[in-house]
Amino acid sequence: MFDPVTLKLNVDPLILSALREDISSEDVSTNSVMPHPQAGEADLICKQDGVICGLQVFERVFTLMDPDTKVEFFVKDGDFVTNGTLMAKVHGDIRILLCGERTALNYLQRMSGVATYTKNVADLLKGTKTKLLDTRKTTPNNRIFEKYAVTCGGGNNHRYNLSDGVMLKDNHIGAAGGVKEAIAAAKAYAPFVRKVEVEVETLNMVRDAVEAGADIIMLDNMSHEDMAEAMQIIAGKAEVEVSGNVTKENIARLTDLGVDYISSGALTHSAPILDISLKNLHAV
Secondary structure, three states: OOOHHHHHHHHHHHHHHHHHHHOOOOOHHHHHHOOOOOEEEEEEEEOOOEEOOOHHHHHHHHHHHOOOOEEEEOOOOOOEEOOOOEEEEEEEEHHHHHHHHHHHHHHHHHHHHHHHHHHHHHHHHOOOOOEEEOOOOOOOOOHHHHHHHHHHOOOEOOOOOOOOOEEEOHHHHHHHOOHHHHHHHHHHHOOOOOOEEEEEOOHHHHHHHHHHOOOEEEEEOOOHHHHHHHHHHHOOOOEEEEEOOOOOOOHHHHHHHOOOEEEOOHHHHOOOOOOEEEEEEEEO
């Protein structure tokens, strides 16, 4: 759940932008059939098993248009729900419910889909010390929602954006002239409280990263054999992250390495939505 400050400063503008995208001037359909205020209610129903996430955002879509809208929830973020579950009742002006329905469901379905996919992947790491991380491969202007959804599914957030931490990738290394040069430049420039992470693709790059004093070494798209050897080279001198096309289907092959983190862009870029509907709208 988002705190009040984050909600008002960072979440509300995105929701309002989404509403404006859907209603550029007026909701012609709603204004045709419902020209005057009318109290009503509708049922929020899950049509697929999964982890629910985004209920606060769902509600916020309606209350930003009309603060008198009320949502009575029967589940909470992080709950596992099953097909047919009545998750909430929405009470308010029927015009508001019709105008906000699609936007509210878009957020809820997307966030719940990410949470569900993340849980399926995180479950495969149970019993290991390895933490599951997301990436910055998020939908533009939806990162705050998708990264929250990862945590609802039992995953952990990597850096939020480019201002959040130092991560030296292949093109940074190329621009700096090498692994050692890039790490030295980052240590000289970044505040001392910032850890320096470097992405490596070969064992020679691993050795350079260790010698240069990287705090976190990311093994990117390396073979299992090379990653195992890399762990011997690093030998506890840095935290280790593994990345590179990690999905639900292949993450199990990495669990024996004993790395600290595995990051997966698939948590946000490949998660399907969870099927959810707003049904049985009627006047009261």
